[in-house]
Amino acid sequence: MSMTIAEKVTAEATVETKTTAAKAGKYLTFRLAAEEYGLEILKVREIIGMMEITGVPKTPDHVRGVINLRGKVIPVIDLRTKFGMGSAENTDETCIVVVEAAGQGDSLMMGVLVDAVSEVLDIQADQIEEAPAFGTGVDTRFILGIGKVQQDVKLLLDIDEVLSSGDQQVLESIGTAEAAG
Amino acid sequence: MPEREKLIETIAADLVMVDIDDLPALSNIHEQFLTLKKTLGDDVSLVACAAQACADLVEKIVLNDVPDKQEALTALNESITALQGLVVDDRQPEEVSFPKILNLTGPASSPTRSEASPDDRSAAVGEDGEAADDERYVMSFEDADNTLLADFINEAREHLASAEQMLMDLETGEDYDNSINAIFRSFHTIKGAAGFLDLNPILVVAHESETLLDLGRKGTIKIESRIADICFDAIDVLRQLMDSAEEGLSSRSTYDGTELIASILTTLRYLVSHPDESPPEVSSDRVGDRLIDMGAVTQEKIDQALKKKASPDERLGETLVKQKLVPAKQVARVLRDQQRSRKDTGGSAVKEKVKIDTDRLDRLVDTIGELVIAESMVGQDEEILAKASHKVTRNIGHLNKITRELQEMGMAMRLVPVKATFQKLARAVRDLTRKSGKKINLEIFGEDTEVDRSIVELIGDPLIHMIRNACDHGIGDPEERSRAGKPETGTVTLRAYHKGGNIYFDIEDDGRGLNKDKLYAKALERGLIDPGREMTEKEIFNLVFLPGFSTAKKITNVSGRGVGMDVVRKNVEALRGSLDIDSTLGAGTRFSMKLPLTLAIIDGMLVEIAGERYIIPTLSVVESLLLTGDMISTVNERGEIINLRGELLPLIRINRLFGLKHDGNEDTDTTVVVVEEGNRKVGLVIKRLLGQRQTVIKSLGPTFAGQKWISGGAILSNGQIGLIIDIGGVIALSEDLRDEIYRRQVVSPAVAGVSDSENKDEDDTVHTVEEEVEIEGRQIRATEAKV
Numbered sequence: 001m002s003m004t005i006a007e008k009v010t011a012e013a014t015v016e017t018k019t020t021a022a023k024a025g026k027y028l029t030f031r032l033a034a035e036e037y038g039l040e041i042l043k044v045r046e047i048i049g050m051m052e053i054t055g056v057p058k059t060p061d062h063v064r065g066v067i068n069l070r071g072k073v074i075p076v077i078d079l080r081t082k083f084g085m086g087s088a089e090n091t092d093e094t095c096i097v098v099v100e101a102a103g104q105g106d107s108l109m110m111g112v113l114v115d116a117v118s119e120v121l122d123i124q125a126d127q128i129e130e131a132p133a134f135g136t137g138v139d140t141r142f143i144l145g146i147g148k149v150q151q152d153v154k155l156l157l158d159i160d161e162v163l164s165s166g167d168q169q170v171l172e173s174i175g176t177a178e179a180a181g
Numbered sequence: 182m183p184e185r186e187k188l189i190e191t192i193a194a195d196l197v198m199v200d201i202d203d204l205p206a207l208s209n210i211h212e213q214f215l216t217l218k219k220t221l222g223d224d225v226s227l228v229a230c231a232a233q234a235c236a237d238l239v240e241k242i243v244l245n246d247v248p249d250k251q252e253a254l255t256a257l258n259e260s261i262t263a264l265q266g267l268v269v270d271d272r273q274p275e276e277v278s279f280p281k282i283l284n285l286t287g288p289a290s291s292p293t294r295s296e297a298s299p300d301d302r303s304a305a306v307g308e309d310g311e312a313a314d315d316e317r318y319v320m321s322f323e324d325a326d327n328t329l330l331a332d333f334i335n336e337a338r339e340h341l342a343s344a345e346q347m348l349m350d351l352e353t354g355e356d357y358d359n360s361i362n363a364i365f366r367s368f369h370t371i372k373g374a375a376g377f378l379d380l381n382p383i384l385v386v387a388h389e390s391e392t393l394l395d396l397g398r399k400g401t402i403k404i405e406s407r408i409a410d411i412c413f414d415a416i417d418v419l420r421q422l423m424d425s426a427e428e429g430l431s432s433r434s435t436y437d438g439t440e441l442i443a444s445i446l447t448t449l450r451y452l453v454s455h456p457d458e459s460p461p462e463v464s465s466d467r468v469g470d471r472l473i474d475m476g477a478v479t480q481e482k483i484d485q486a487l488k489k490k491a492s493p494d495e496r497l498g499e500t501l502v503k504q505k506l507v508p509a510k511q512v513a514r515v516l517r518d519q520q521r522s523r524k525d526t527g528g529s530a531v532k533e534k535v536k537i538d539t540d541r542l543d544r545l546v547d548t549i550g551e552l553v554i555a556e557s558m559v560g561q562d563e564e565i566l567a568k569a570s571h572k573v574t575r576n577i578g579h580l581n582k583i584t585r586e587l588q589e590m591g592m593a594m595r596l597v598p599v600k601a602t603f604q605k606l607a608r609a610v611r612d613l614t615r616k617s618g619k620k621i622n623l624e625i626f627g628e629d630t631e632v633d634r635s636i637v638e639l640i641g642d643p644l645i646h647m648i649r650n651a652c653d654h655g656i657g658d659p660e661e662r663s664r665a666g667k668p669e670t671g672t673v674t675l676r677a678y679h680k681g682g683n684i685y686f687d688i689e690d691d692g693r694g695l696n697k698d699k700l701y702a703k704a705l706e707r708g709l710i711d712p713g714r715e716m717t718e719k720e721i722f723n724l725v726f727l728p729g730f731s732t733a734k735k736i737t738n739v740s741g742r743g744v745g746m747d748v749v750r751k752n753v754e755a756l757r758g759s760l761d762i763d764s765t766l767g768a769g770t771r772f773s774m775k776l777p778l779t780l781a782i783i784d785g786m787l788v789e790i791a792g793e794r795y796i797i798p799t800l801s802v803v804e805s806l807l808l809t810g811d812m813i814s815t816v817n818e819r820g821e822i823i824n825l826r827g828e829l830l831p832l833i834r835i836n837r838l839f840g841l842k843h844d845g846n847e848d849t850d851t852t853v854v855v856v857e858e859g860n861r862k863v864g865l866v867i868k869r870l871l872g873q874r875q876t877v878i879k880s881l882g883p884t885f886a887g888q889k890w891i892s893g894g895a896i897l898s899n900g901q902i903g904l905i906i907d908i909g910g911v912i913a914l915s916e917d918l919r920d921e922i923y924r925r926q927v928v929s930p931a932v933a934g935v936s937d938s939e940n941k942d943e944d945d946t947v948h949t950v951e952e953e954v955e956i957e958g959r960q961i962r963a964t965e966a967k968v
Contacts, residue, residue: 056891
């Protein structure tokens with residue numbers, strides 16, 4: 001079907017506003033290194049203080065290990081390492097945010113290690129912009145958008161993407177990588 | 182359908198109240214009868230005919246077309262009572278009677294036929310045995326009531342399973358009358374429910390089967406061999422219909438079962454209308470047959486003996502003994518066997534049971550598991566133990582006792598007897614024997630043995646496969662067996678028993694046995710082993726577990742494709758079990774499957790490695806010993822070995838393998854745990870043993886699914902997680918690592934920059950080769966992390 005240019009532009013704009021509108025909502029903001037990030041509050045199950053993490057040998061560095069959450073064993077991912085920011089010492093403010101992400105198949109409970117947790121913000125659609133194609137240091141697949149709240153910029157993470165993409169494959173490829181050199 | 186019942190109740194109430202001259206009320210009743218008829222759709226059952234006839238009668242009353250209105254009304258009341266009997270109380274047509282005025286012909290007047298076989302249908306079946314093919318059997322789920330149907334499907338499946346079991350008992354001659362009644366009742370119940378729920382395909386198959394069984398229980402025909410086959414087929418078709426119903430229910434669609442049931446319907450109808458054409462076959466439980474099977478006597482001798490019988494009342498056994506054809510001892514034994522198999526296997530008082538949602542049960546068991554963990558965290562807490570007074574210690578002990586009891590009860594609740602799985606196997610053997618023409622007798626022992634629910638479903642496949650193997654490859658055909666001096670009927674023995682905290686399943690056959698030379702040759706031919714390799718008998722037998730291995734000359738639709746046994750073994754190992762083979766050429770083979778009693782709890786040895794705690798499954802542990810530097814020898818570039826009482830045992834240093842930190846003073850003050858996996862033995866080097874624990878296994882989740890060296894986590898008494906080492910995975914990992922080292926050294930020594938001389942420590946043990954790879958590995962991982 002042919003559309004006039006004007007129609008096409010409007011159509012695209014509507015799609016865009018629709019998607020940013022879909023991203024509006026409450027976000028839990030937290031700090032990683034020097035930057036602020038947000039993730040959808042509906043996916044957050046709980047926030048726990050730093051606890052002893054049992055490392056699982058021969059797993060990628062960003063997979064810190066597993067913890068015992070009231071009898072359930074859940075993996076903990078170090079987001080700093082995952083985003084290539086280099087790991088840091090744990091401080092009093094370091095927390096584990098337990099999220100329920102849509103993994104392969106059913107939803108999966110995982111913990112993400114953050115430097116500090118800030119607050120829950122209600123971010124409106126007009127405060128969200130698409131992420132630029134480059135320049136944020138974090139893979140754009142992982143970003144839902146950029147939230148502008150007053151003067152601060154928060155990178156809104158697509159936590160499902162962050163936690164599901166790549167981890168499985170990376171682990172499987174350890175075997176092949178070592179064998180192939 | 183409850184609506185039908187309600188309708189009938191309403192009509193009944195109205196009829197009682199109505200005044201003979203109340204035309205509007207009568208019209209209403211007329212409408213209701215027609216509605217009733219409509220709800221039955223195309224069904225031409227007795228109920229439908231009655232409904233129509235009643236409607237017509239009401240019409241006649243209204244039109245003043247009856248000689249005596251009062252009599253007609255009475256007749257209507259009687260009819261509605263009869264209808265209530267049929268629909269609400271589920272009575273048989275012969276148990277209810279419709280007044281003559283209704284002029285119901287056909288179904289009502291032939292009490293031996295059940296409801297849904299009116300004249301026109303049986304006429305269509307007629308002499309040619311062709312089914313009425315203008316009839317379509319459909320079931321619709323668009324407005325279906327989920328719970329009602331789900332319950333029906335579950336219960337129907339249970340009825341089918343018990344009918345199947347009793348059908349098999351029937352064939353072995355046990356308790357014919359009780360069994361056939363019970364089977365009849367199963368089909369009847371299914372039929373009734375299917376009728377309510379408007380599941381026409383199920384209704385009609387159940388109905389025809391019921392008719393056949395009715396003839397069976399009246400003695401008109403005997404339910405054996407060919408007829409029994411048909412009954413089994415009917416059960417299978419009904420099972421498929423249940424599955425389709427389940428699908429239809431979840432997709433809210435309509436299912437047309439006409440094609441599926443066409444053939445079984447034709448057969449059933451034919452059998453029902455030609456009962457005289459199926460002569461009762463000889464029961465194989467008779468003394469004569471058993472003696473023939475035993476090889477004690479031949480058919481001719483029996484025939485001759487029968488001719489010379491001293492008196493008509495004399496039993497065959499007596500005759501044979503008197504004529505000195507069979508020694509008395511053998512006859513006595515056969516009679517005893519016959520008695521034993523005829524004894525009622527039931528008889529135990531039926532215990533009252535409740536049905537619980539499995540979800541609830543699982544949650545209860547999970548919560549008990551968490552209680553166990555929490556209890557141990559309290560009971561083993563150092564702070565508490567330090568300050569504990571006598572009273573506190575006693576109370577903690579009491580708490581511990583109760584918790585352990587709860588744990589045992591929780592585990593017991595998850596146990597189910599293997600009987601159901603064995604029943605499936607019995608059925609499989611029966612089908613196999615009929616198809617192959619071999620004579621195979623399946624003996625089952627220990628069917629009341631209980632296993633964890635999670636295991637019982639998973640063992641079905643491996644067991645069926647092994648039984649098929651035994652029937653297809655193990656047991657030969659009757660001539661081959663007689664030539665070998667064996668009884669024509671082969672025996673496959675299936676045995677389940679508990680031993681030492683595990684459950685064992687043995688499948689033994691008295692067939693051909695495994696031919697070592699053939700196996701070896703086949704493996705060689707397929708390139709599965711290297712030529713010139715020495716193998717022990719056990720190793721050769723274990724070749725059958727290699728993928729692609731099959732020495733069957735014929736490929737049946739059951740075996741021979743060479744994809745079986747390796748999958749079986751993988752499945753068994755996935756359950757943390759093991760498979761063992763023993764065989765004697767010419768005498769038979771035995772497969773022994775060992776499984777842990779439950780998948781959720783592991784018996785493990787807690788060990789300390791580089792300051793961290795790990796668990797080694799006790800199942801795999803052979804022994805442990807203190808390690809000193811002088812015990813270790815090195816094999817060029819391949820790693821370390823120790824000599825354990827003459828056996829050379831490769832060593833795996835877990836701390837290095839896992840990239841953990843150096844374990845301080847590695848050549849004294851270390852322990853080696855000797856573990857066994859399959860038929861490989863290795864020594865795992867750890868720091869020290871901390872004790873034995875029975876812990877609940879927690880899966881690490883899909884995040885860690887790609888690695889093979891940690892099989893799960895256990896929650897320790899201090900609340901921390903102890904990772905459970907997967908022995909097979911660790912062995913594979915260390916082999917990969919060694920191969921990698923070897924490859925680097927051979928392929929590009931300059932690039933790898935590794936050589937013995939450079940990397941030897943003061944105390945002369947080779948270790949840094951692995952560390953080199955470790956460093957490289959870390960670099961690889963670091964690069965991948967950036968991706």
